[in-house]
Amino acid sequence: MRYIITVDQSTSATKAVLFNEHCQLVCRKNVAHKQYYPQPGWVEHDAEEIYNNMVEAIREVVKTVDDAEASYSLAITNQRETAVVWNRFTGKPVYNAVVWQCQRGAAICNELRERGYTDLIRERSGLLIDPYFAASGVKWILDNVQGARQAADNGELLMGTIDTWLVWKLTGGKEHVTDYTNASRTMLFNIHTLDWDDELLNLLTIPRNMMAKPMPCDSVFGETTVEGVFDEPIVIAGMLGDSHGALAGQMCFEAGMGKATYGTGSSVMVNIGENAVAAPEGLVTSVGFAAKGKIFYAFEGNIHCTGATIKWMTDNLHLIESPAEIEKFALEVPDNGGVYMVPAFAGLGAPWWNSQAKAMICGMTLATEKGHICRAALEAIAYQIKDLIDLMTKQAGITLKELRVDGGPTKNQLLMQFQADMLDACINRSDIEEASAMGAMIMNGLARKVWKDMDEVAALRTSDNRIFPTMSRDERERLYAGWTEAIHTVNR
Structure with missing residues (x-):
């Protein structure tokens, strides 16, 4: 062996x-x-x-x-x-x-x-x-x-x-x-x-x-x-x-394919192809990976608080007993009830870049329940990812083909469906363990000529868990407009 x-x-x-x-x-x-x-x-x-x-x-x-x-x-x-x-x-x-x-x-x-x-x-x-x-x-x-x-x-x-x-x-x-x-x-x-x-x-x-x-x-x-x-x-x-290892490990070998790692914060990287396009304000352009004589560039941005928001609700507010509970309470309400959370606990990162911004929950009424706040927290994760990816794809002149995701919060079905709806694109939830290590292993195999090209490597991806958007355009735009308004309130 x-x-x-x-x-x-x-x-x-x-x-x-x-x-x-x-x-x-x-x-x-x-x-x-x-x-x-x-x-x-x-x-x-x-x-x-x-x-x-x-x-x-x-x-x-x-x-x-x-x-x-x-x-x-x-x-x-x-x-x-x-x-x-x-x-x-x-x-x-x-x-x-x-x-x-x-x-x-x-x-x-x-x-x-x-x-x-x-x-x-x-x-x-x-x-x-x-x-x-x-x-x-x-x-x-x-x-x-x-x-x-x-x-x-x-x-x-x-x-x-x-x-x-x-x-x-x-x-x-x-x-x-x-x-x-x-x-x-x-x-x-x-x-x-x-x-x-x-x-x-x-x-x-x-x-x-x-x-x-x-x-x-x-x-x-x-x-x-x-x-x-x-x-x-x-x-x-x-x-x-x-992060580049995770991009390759998720087999994002084509322009328009991206990966998002959902952890304490989130690292978002999108393959923009073989031209080193200048990144949007607040983001960076790096070599995504270089293999088989080709250079693939990537836009990258990092979000401060994604999983950390759920941890805050568990450890500080004691609103839920464990992160796994948040989906159950969020599903007890049909929608966010007009409630938005902007998790600027460490300021706002890309693409807003305001280190002085403070976190906020807005839109609450006497009818607001725990479920609305739980849903608003999950939705805030998806909105932040959308902020970044919309900026990246517009600047690069590409369409997001698929977002491949990994990390603990991806087990949350409500979050993943809402992410697909907000991006109006397929989310591919990976069962790849150790995505960064997998990327390095792929480069090792290419170096040793175990595989002749990227297509042969891509065929190794054995299982896909795809989540497709179901939300109407009008509903998506209405919800995102509420998020944009909340961000501008925090970002004044």
Whole structure:
């Protein structure tokens, strides 16, 4: 049996997921790592701990295979914008990894905006100027860690996102590489030329000799024994950032296909095809994935509160005893009764971008019941997804073919039907476990020529759970107008 081990290195843990040659998930091992908060708003990880945890997780899943003749290969998907800077000679990081959540680069980003570089950076990288992306974290390390700037100027330091760090360590420092998706989340990568942009590097004062070689997702990135777990080196093939992994894992291989992950918040990504169209205000354009000689671009936006809204109703209001109860109460009323909830608990994210906005429930009367509020909370999730997707498809000049969804809230039938109705498009609820890992595994198989093209991969999708819209256009427009009015009230 041939196995693919996919490393899913996330913000909170490192997971090794073992797939067999039939793309079936065999087992997984999860190892959490420590979060460091040295100052308010700062978030760090120990890059060496992450590497050691990955080795442990791989060792544990291999132990479950009782087959001396089994062969293996390795794929990687990872938290995207987290940055590591290390010494190329000692192999030691000069500082902890600066995590994508970290705000220490805010002053650097503000200065770039004030100097008028917003349009240039957006045009070249597809991104907003924000400490969320890796560049400001790297610049902060070079400017603030004693000796780092001098060492960088002397050519002694390397940088990379977590994928780059893991491959460099796995190959004993032989391979300093990344893939196009991770590179496109640094604010240093030109998504049109598919290379590091010298002007952006100069703006951030990051020497080009620190940068990894960017490659397509379906590349072979090196060989490794994983610190002796394997007697002979195995190939590292297939790599992409976690959200991009989910896009590929959901097999959104055509323009107009999108994925939405419903978690605490929601990540929405739509394949816009092979042209890097400028994203709408407040959203970003990234490389969606690169495989079989083609580059597919994607629009992406993130919503702060989706599942978190239901958790708030459970933990704070005690309106329901568990998230699973919300659908039962929402079905006790025929409609929302004119009640709308705008869950701006952490401000409004894309496409409204108002960090000062506060949450609101409006439209209540003496006839309002628990069911109306429960329904309004669920509907708010669907409205926010619609806000983003309408903006994306209009800007790209495409029609949404299908939205493939995953995450806990997708078990809620009322929510999924309302989502289909609001988008006037098919919702395809996935039973794929570990969508990001599946995407990396697909890229691994393409790199090793297990499958000849995307069509052959798409045929592997064994089950579909499609939900089709049933609502009339007039009803959809009436309900959405109420949401728009509520948003504008909050957004004043």
